[in-house]
Amino acid sequence: MFSALLLSNILLLQAAISKADNATGSMRSVSWYAGWHSADFPLSQVSWSKYTQLTYAFATTTPDVRTLSLQDSDSELLPQFVQTAHQNNVTASISIGGWGGSQYFSTNVGSAANRTAFVKTVAGLATQYDLDGLDFDWEYPNRQGIGCNTINNNDTSNFLSFLQELRQDSTGSKLVLSAATSLLPWNNTSGTPSKDVSEFSKVLDFIAIMNYDVYNILSPHAGPNSPLNDTCAPTNDQTGSAVSSVKAWTDAGMPADQILLGVAAYGHSFVVPESTALESNSSINVTNVYPSFNKSAEHLGDKWDSPGGVDVCGNFSGPSGVYSYWGLVEAGYVNKDGTPTSGFAYLFDNCSQTPFVYDKSNQTWVSYDNVQSFALKGEFIKNNGLGGFAMWEAAGDLNDTLLDSIQSAISTSSVTSNNPNSNPSPSSSSVPSSAFRNAATTIILPLILMTVLSSVLV
Numbered sequence: 001m002f003s004a005l006l007l008s009n010i011l012l013l014q015a016a017i018s019k020a021d022n023a024t025g026s027m028r029s030v031s032w033y034a035g036w037h038s039a040d041f042p043l044s045q046v047s048w049s050k051y052t053q054l055t056y057a058f059a060t061t062t063p064d065v066r067t068l069s070l071q072d073s074d075s076e077l078l079p080q081f082v083q084t085a086h087q088n089n090v091t092a093s094i095s096i097g098g099w100g101g102s103q104y105f106s107t108n109v110g111s112a113a114n115r116t117a118f119v120k121t122v123a124g125l126a127t128q129y130d131l132d133g134l135d136f137d138w139e140y141p142n143r144q145g146i147g148c149n150t151i152n153n154n155d156t157s158n159f160l161s162f163l164q165e166l167r168q169d170s171t172g173s174k175l176v177l178s179a180a181t182s183l184l185p186w187n188n189t190s191g192t193p194s195k196d197v198s199e200f201s202k203v204l205d206f207i208a209i210m211n212y213d214v215y216n217i218l219s220p221h222a223g224p225n226s227p228l229n230d231t232c233a234p235t236n237d238q239t240g241s242a243v244s245s246v247k248a249w250t251d252a253g254m255p256a257d258q259i260l261l262g263v264a265a266y267g268h269s270f271v272v273p274e275s276t277a278l279e280s281n282s283s284i285n286v287t288n289v290y291p292s293f294n295k296s297a298e299h300l301g302d303k304w305d306s307p308g309g310v311d312v313c314g315n316f317s318g319p320s321g322v323y324s325y326w327g328l329v330e331a332g333y334v335n336k337d338g339t340p341t342s343g344f345a346y347l348f349d350n351c352s353q354t355p356f357v358y359d360k361s362n363q364t365w366v367s368y369d370n371v372q373s374f375a376l377k378g379e380f381i382k383n384n385g386l387g388g389f390a391m392w393e394a395a396g397d398l399n400d401t402l403l404d405s406i407q408s409a410i411s412t413s414s415v416t417s418n419n420p421n422s423n424p425s426p427s428s429s430s431v432p433s434s435a436f437r438n439a440a441t442t443i444i445l446p447l448i449l450m451t452v453l454s455s456v457l458v
């Protein structure tokens with residue numbers, strides 16, 4: 001009797017461990033590491049044990065298909081980045097493109113000969129720096145980004161052909177290949193979002209949907225930077241969110257467990273007149289989540305924001321108004337633990353499920369993310385069987401406040417969930433051993449033990 005109980009106990013326990021290991025082990029915990037912020041956030045400050053992958057930003061495209069540039073990203077640091085990642089058993093990837101670096105993607109994949117050359121170029125970069133992965137951040141196929149990108153009707157299908165060829169390459173076949181994507185699937189030849197991206201899922205390990213900058217300084221009015229939901233927003237403001245973008249990509253055939261939710265360790269600020277931001281000047285709540293803002297008022301965010309400059313297209317652009325999460329704490333808008341500080345109007349909006357803060361003294365209105373919104377995003381990831389999250393950027397967080405929040409929401413849920421369908425299956429890729437898996441297993445094992453014991457005892 002006793003030994004039978006013990007045996008069934010052990011079997012149950014093993015089953016629980018395997019299941020939990022599968023559930024959390026396939027979760028990817030990813031951040032981008034921006035080379036240009038390394039002085040403020042050196043490699044030694046990265047919480048490597050909490051990540052499965054770090055992605056170095058950026059290698060940029062050049063007019064020559066044989067060349068990628070590391071000019072803006074501290075190329076001397078890249079070998080140290082890879083070495084440190086490997087010492088920590090973390091996948092070391094590099095992101096190619098970005099907002100300012102996507103100019104020549106279209107021509108680089110624009111013909112069969114160029115695709116073959118570009119495969120050699122990117123595989124060569126991976127080999128040269130001993131990288132485990134390549135992340136394609138093309139902003140965007142058959143859709144203009146910064147303003148002067150080369151662009152072609154066939155970009156999306158050319159991109160697919162290129163990735164297929166890269167997968168055939170002896171180096172490319174072993175790499176973790178990913179893409180940072182727009183909210184909607186890439187435009188097809190007719191210039192509308194593709195209805196079927198399933199072929200991409202066979203060559204990419206995962207995509208990360210960049211669910212941020214949804215409202216920014218170029219938008220007609222302000223709004224949530226990184227909304228979890230927008231189907232509950234006023235009709236004209238249903239401009240994208242985690243809910244609608246994940247639906248769009250899965251409807252187009254991208255498996256949920258190959259989708260990472262892109263999350264923001266930063267917010268966007270705007271200059272909003274008090275009468276627009278607040279119901280009355282005694283209001284303690286921000287009352288307008290979609291206010292118009294003063295476009296002629298120059299507005300710097302935190303110390304990483306720049307007064308502006310000439311971009312790759314030769315156009316001048318002013319400050320972005322971006323505040324990293326630590327910058328919001330430094331400005332006094334958020335407490336260290338992520339709770340709102342008193343003295344400023346605040347709102348946690350139930351539709352976007354993100355916070356807002358308003359500083360009357362200088363009309364600063366900020367949409368950002370905090371502990372609460374990251375926890376809700378973690379729950380969304382688990383409830384929808386997504387593959388994990390990717391945060392822009394590792395250096396934006398403060399003392400892992402946001403990172404810990406989203407991870408604990410994901411880990412907690414994989415234990416409490418009784419729905420096997422909500423556990424993502426392991427993806428096809430060869431991910432190096434996962435630190436998030438180890439960390440998560442350590443947290444959940446005692447919980448499983450308790451659960452199993454109590455279920456045996458009753």
Ligand SMILES: *[C@@H]1O[C@H](CO)[C@@H](O)[C@H](O)[C@H]1NC(C)=O
Pocket residue numbers: 018019021022425426
């Ligand atoms: C993980 O899940 C897959 C299918 O979802 C299963 O085939 C495999 O055996 C599981 N691994 C463990 C260790 O339980």
Ligand SMILES: *[C@@H]1O[C@H](CO)[C@@H](O)[C@H](O)[C@H]1NC(C)=O
Pocket residue numbers: 087088089433
């Ligand atoms: C990395 O993995 C190796 C082999 O599994 C292990 O010996 C080592 O302790 C790991 N290092 C870290 C930092 O997790």
Ligand SMILES: *[C@@H]1O[C@H](CO)[C@@H](O)[C@H](O)[C@H]1NC(C)=O
Pocket residue numbers: 063064065066106107108109110111114
């Ligand atoms: C191929 O790449 C070269 C530059 O390396 C570019 O000049 C040419 O336009 C590209 N071809 C196509 C069809 O995009």
Ligand SMILES: *[C@@H]1O[C@H](CO)[C@@H](O)[C@H](O)[C@H]1NC(C)=O
Pocket residue numbers: 142143144182184185187190191192193
């Ligand atoms: C491409 O897609 C975006 C949205 O994802 C859309 O706004 C744009 O109009 C589309 N077409 C072109 C030609 O850019």
Ligand SMILES: *[C@@H]1O[C@H](CO)[C@@H](O)[C@H](O)[C@H]1NC(C)=O
Pocket residue numbers: 152153154
């Ligand atoms: C797109 O591809 C089609 C079929 O291969 C070709 O006829 C067309 O010229 C291409 N369009 C452009 C802009 O290159």
Ligand SMILES: *[C@@H]1O[C@H](CO)[C@@H](O)[C@H](O)[C@H]1NC(C)=O
Pocket residue numbers: 188189190191192193194195
């Ligand atoms: C692009 O997608 C639209 C909307 O689904 C569809 O009507 C159109 O036929 C597609 N174009 C191509 C070339 O597949």
Ligand SMILES: *[C@@H]1O[C@H](CO)[C@@H](O)[C@H](O)[C@H]1NC(C)=O
Pocket residue numbers: 229230231232233243380
């Ligand atoms: C999004 O909003 C809709 C209402 O429009 C609601 O039914 C749905 O549950 C919300 N989803 C999440 C994840 O909050």
Ligand SMILES: *[C@@H]1O[C@H](CO)[C@@H](O)[C@H](O)[C@H]1NC(C)=O
Pocket residue numbers: 275280281282
């Ligand atoms: C704000 O409150 C002060 C009194 O506290 C009042 O004099 C002023 O008119 C109010 N301004 C607005 C815009 O309501």
Ligand SMILES: *[C@@H]1O[C@H](CO)[C@@H](O)[C@H](O)[C@H]1NC(C)=O
Pocket residue numbers: 283284285347348
């Ligand atoms: C402020 O918003 C909170 C919920 O976010 C609400 O409970 C409270 O009643 C509001 N206060 C005022 C004065 O509107």
Ligand SMILES: *[C@@H]1O[C@H](CO)[C@@H](O)[C@H](O)[C@H]1NC(C)=O
Pocket residue numbers: 273294295296297298
């Ligand atoms: C907008 O900002 C500009 C520049 O600071 C200022 O001159 C103007 O009065 C502001 N407009 C409003 C409506 O506050």
Ligand SMILES: *[C@@H]1O[C@H](CO)[C@@H](O)[C@H](O)[C@H]1NC(C)=O
Pocket residue numbers: 299300301330331332359361362364
């Ligand atoms: C607004 O004032 C706060 C202090 O309350 C300061 O930290 C912030 O930098 C100011 N913002 C601007 C754009 O002047």
Ligand SMILES: *[C@@H]1O[C@H](CO)[C@@H](O)[C@H](O)[C@H]1NC(C)=O
Pocket residue numbers: 336399
């Ligand atoms: C960082 O977080 C840890 C654990 O949450 C806490 O013990 C520590 O005091 C925090 N450090 C700072 C500088 O806030």
